Amino acid sequence: MQTAAAPPQTPRTPWRIPAFRRFVSASLISAAGSATAPLALAYSVIEQGGGADSLGLVLATNTLPTIVFLLIGGVYADRLSRSRILFLGNLLAAAAQGALAVTVATGHATTASIAACGLVSGTAASFIVPAVQGAMAQLVPAEHLQEANALLRLPTNAVKVLGPVAAGFLVAVTDAAWALAWDAATFAVAAVLLLGLPLEAPPAPASGVLADLRAGWAGFRSRTWLWTYTAAGTVLVAAWLAGFQLLGPLVADREYAGARDWGLVQAAFSCGLLAGTLVCLRWKPYRLLAVAVAASAALALPLAALALTLPLPLVLAAALLAGVGLDVAIVAWSTAFQQHVPQAEQGRMSAFNGVGERLAIPLGYGITALATHLWTGRTVLLACAALITAAAALNLCVPDAHRVNRRTPEAQGVTP
Template identity: 40%
Template sequence: MTTPSTAASLWRDRRFVLLFAARTVSVLGSAFARVALAFAVLELPGASPGRLSLVLACQALPQLLFVLVGGVIADRVSRSRLMVVSDLLGGAAYAGLAAMVLTGHAPLPGMCLLAVLAGTATALFAPAMTGVVPLIVPAARLQQANGVLQMGTNTSMLLGLSVSGVTVAFVGAGWALALNAASFAASALLIRGLRVTARPRAASSGWADLRDGWREFASRQWLWVVVVQYAFVVAALNANVGVLGPLVAEQHLGGARAWSLIVAAQALGTIAGAGLAARVRVARPVLVAVLATFPAAAPVALLALRAPVWAVAVAMFCAGVSSDVFAVLWTTTLHREIPEEVISRVSSYEWFGSLAFAPLGLLVAGPLASAVGTGPALAGCAALVVTATVLALLSPQVRAVRAVAGVRPPGAAAPPRERKQVSEE
């Protein structure tokens, strides 16, 4: 278990506090943007659902398409500097969107271009964020640090989503987007204080870096098996949260208020789960992480059965807890098992693979519900989560990767060497 002295030592680490503060502020602003951008587009002259879909797609697609590039860049340069550049790019994009909305001059090509820049900023930031944590946190405190970061992120997201609607209603979507731009600027200033330098490395082409990252990724059975598992899990859960769940809520559970309660229960569960995962100690973290995926199927199945709102909300809370147990154990295992010099590239493949089918889940959910009914479609999503998880458990390395140094399955990564904490001159 985590001791009070261990917990206190994290908060005495200046660079960890800066990273925690930066992520908390940035995620709070991003939660505002998730609501503000949609209402901003819909409030403009000539607004339509098709226009909204196009702008949101322009934001989402670069996050998937450019994440591999982000991994290559993050392993070549100072990760903290790349995070600063990403935050400044995202802040500029949202500032531009805010200006368009506030002035009422928002041509569709301009909004799409700024949405692409915002999505690209996220693609560049994510692999660098994964790689920077083990550079500033000692190996013995990685799990606790990941749990604390996850808890801060989830709390900010819940707070941001809770007050974003009120903010948009009182000050307008344009000013809410401006607040998000300011949060990116604040995050960049905080991350600037990390001062993490790039590791000296031999010159190589971007394609060679991608091949090296793929080689590291593909050589670890436990890694690619879980990524394949989550490609299907994320697709199924996206279909539930994005389309099928709201449809059931509208048709049988009382509408948006009931769905808001269900989603809020999941958000509260993620906060509790991050706190639990920061403290739990398990011998086989990948096995426990995969097992923690099973509860995600419960609320989907209950929605298929048209269970009462309270039952679905309880199941969603439990799913939220288990999802963050997975996230913290999984991220900590990546930090401990993947060599530091390639971790951002490996992380980019992990992001790319896990999200590969996410748009497809949203795309087919509506037609599938129309063809076979919402209940059977939800039952299929629940079955897909369970099946993918059961198949992942068949992997010997998934069951064998251990948290104890020096005990690992054949083919898994060697125990991480001591990481030097370096700072810019």
């Protein structure tokens, strides 16, 4: 007598899924290298005689391709095997960082050669980012997506705390070339781990790249919750980068004990990111998108604290809360996105969302540079805090922000 085969059981935790463990391992290894890259890149420019202008050019060439090619990367993330895209993207990044390490080690590095390697690395990132965003829902059951997103961020946030310290030590003891070579090696190892993961291309109609882009744009516009979150995120990211990254060190230098106190503020923010990840492992809110929007408003706290020159312990507490809020927002948003966007569209939707937030980088820095000629740094900091609060508040007024909620295992399908 034959008996029906028992249906496969859903794993109780993402850690029981071998492909997920490989994915997290690759992310951790890559993050360990990437954490050393900014400092090594800065010192490679300094060592060949470059100044602020040269470093600005290098950073711009690294960022520009992620804006130009991100949409193309999103299209291919929906057309090809995401495992293969991740493998080739990490391999390309490894080659670029390896070439840069060689030129720095041999003394042949110039601003132009460093910028060229940054251009290649930025291009690789344009294809990696959309593929990563679409990969999680292929590896993990829907009910475990939040836990998986938090587990993915836990080790990378830890690296953000320790990485810059390790990079400084490595560059001080050796030179920038060794840190760059380490970054290249981690990309190569990550590429090997990502090859062969079950991330086959989702079924999609046979059409051209431009047709896919047009269809992606139509899908992006049709999801009010997606484009309003992207628009609010562009304002929020611009205000945060301008206030925290650009003006924060300047205010700390004038009103506090300079680099020492600013280092403590950054450490508090990084610890907040770690704490936020731990919160997401325990707390699973139903209203995912509304929580993501509300939690992001915490980024206004350290900007306001710095602008009002509150005592340092209060500034540190504000930075800690901002880190918690940001990580909760990222995990909640990623989970909502993965549950409510079809697999066949996640690459393109992620790319359109990413382009908006990356445009915030030059926008925020450019506007702030102009604003500081008209107002004091403290006034601009208050304006940035107000913009973050207003962007979050307005986004919460969008009805769709309260309709994109956690899906139960029984609730199949996606939002239109």
